[in-house]
Amino acid sequence: xxxxxxxxxxxxxxxxxxxxxxxxxxxxxxxxxxxxxxxxxxxxxxxxxxxxxxxxxxxxxxxxxxxxxxxxxxxxxxxxxxxxxxxxxxxxxxxxxxxxxxxxxxxxxxxxxxxxxxxxxxxxxxxxxxxxxxxxxxxxxxxxxxxxxxxxxxxxxxxxxxxxxxxxxxxxxxxxxxxxxxxxxxxxxxxxxxxxxxxxxxxxxxxxxxxxxxxxxxxxxxxxxxxxxxxxxxxxxxxxxxxxxxxxxxxxxxxxxxxxx
Numbered sequence: 103x104x105x106x107x108x109x110x111x112x113x114x115x116x117x118x119x120x121x122x123x124x125x126x127x128x129x130x131x132x133x134x135x136x137x138x139x140x141x142x143x144x145x146x147x148x149x150x151x152x153x154x155x156x157x158x159x160x161x162x163x164x165x166x167x168x169x170x171x172x173x174x175x176x177x178x179x180x181x182x183x184x185x186x187x188x189x190x191x192x193x194x195x196x197x198x199x200x201x202x203x204x205x206x207x208x209x210x211x212x213x214x215x216x217x218x219x220x221x222x223x224x225x226x227x228x229x230x231x232x233x234x235x236x237x238x239x240x241x242x243x244x245x246x247x248x249x250x251x252x253x254x255x256x257x258x259x260x261x262x263x264x265x266x267x268x269x270x271x272x273x274x275x276x277x278x279x280x281x282x283x284x285x286x287x288x289x290x291x292x293x294x295x296x297x298x299x300x301x302x303x304x305x306x307x308x309x310x311x312x313x314x315x316x317x318x319x320x321x322x323x324x325x326x327x328x329x330x331x332x333x334x335x336x337x338x339x340x341x342x343x344x345x346x347x348x349x350x351x352x353x354x355x356x357x358x359x360x361x362x363x
Contacts, residue, residue, distance in 0.1 A: 105242050106362045110205050111198040113238055114219045114228030121156065122147040123186040127164060130156050130185050131298065140294075141216055143226055144189045152226050154189040155218075158294050159278075164188055165301060166269055177265055178301035195220045198227060202238055205230045206362035213276075215355045232355025233339070235362045236330040244361060248329050249322035251361045252343045252351030258283045259292060259309055266305030269297045279340055281352065282313045288342050288349060290315045319344045322351070326361055329353060 120143040121130050130142055141157040165178030194208040195218045205217045209232065219228040257275045259268045261284045268280055272294065279293035290313035300312035319342040320329055329341050341353040 106203040106206070106238060107201040108238075109199045110196055110202050110217075110219055110230050111228070113202055113234045114198070114230045115234060116219075116228035118143050118218070118226050118229045120145045121185055123153050123184065123189070125185050127156075127161055127180045127183055127185060127188065131158075131161050131180065134158060134161075142185075143218070143229075144185055152218075152220075152224070153186065154191040155193045155216075156185045156189045158298070160188045160190065162269075162294050162297055163273065165298070166273060169305075176302045177269055177305045177307075178298065180301070193218055196230070197221070202230070202235070203363050206235055206359040209235075209359040210356060210363055213356065215278075215359075232358055233334070235355075235358050236334055239330040239358060239361060240327050240334065242327070244326040244330070246326050246361065247323045248320060248326060248341065248343055248353050249351070251326065251357045252322070252353045253357055254351035256281050256342075256349050256352045258349070260284070261289055261310035261313070262308050264305060265292075265297075265300055265303060265307045265309055265312055268292045268309050272297060278354070281317075281342060281349065282309055283349070284310075286347075286349070288317060288319060288344070289313075291317050291338075291340070293339070317342055321345065326358075330358065 119137040119139050121133050123144050124147050144154045165180050168179040168181045194212050196205050208217050215232045217230050257277050257280050259280045261282050281288050282290035292313045318336050318338045322345050343351040
């Protein structure tokens, strides 16, 4: 959209939350929780230079691989491994004067919810996330209906199914969240956050015992700027699109990015 040719520096978040490369995965995850972010820039502990990024996705993937398979085992296990072993080195970047639409395009193409903003000398001055794009959609009053950008079909999990199945489905579907349903009606959300928070519970634990009940459901004709505003106000990262009794779609961060690119 032409009205998103504004520089990313106007919407980026700064400073960027970081972690040293020699920190453990457990320390990185704790840092994410403290800062309420889903990824950290990884820095050289001596020079402070940017080496890559560790994402919640990376922590979840390693935790699932390390966990045992017995029903009594914990759902996820974080090994004593350093961040540098699991970080992503190839991180999409833009300059501070790049248009916001370019950052959104990189997010969509790389299936990532964030793009680093770097200066000419390679230093990292900020980060643009899908939440920042939602703020831009709200401020620019994007008037398209959510039905034009929502994803479907929606990946779901029944409330009574085990948390181990929910974690597995997150990974296999390559999504960051599942809609929890009861009698085909959305009653909650199970995301990477809930997966990691419930990592010590037995894997047969019902999803309804660990899901987040905080959901936002809107009609298909709701305007994008209203969806973005309500998502920000209720602090949710995805919007359920409900058409009467039918679960019509879901609006994720990457869908918001598609509206900005």
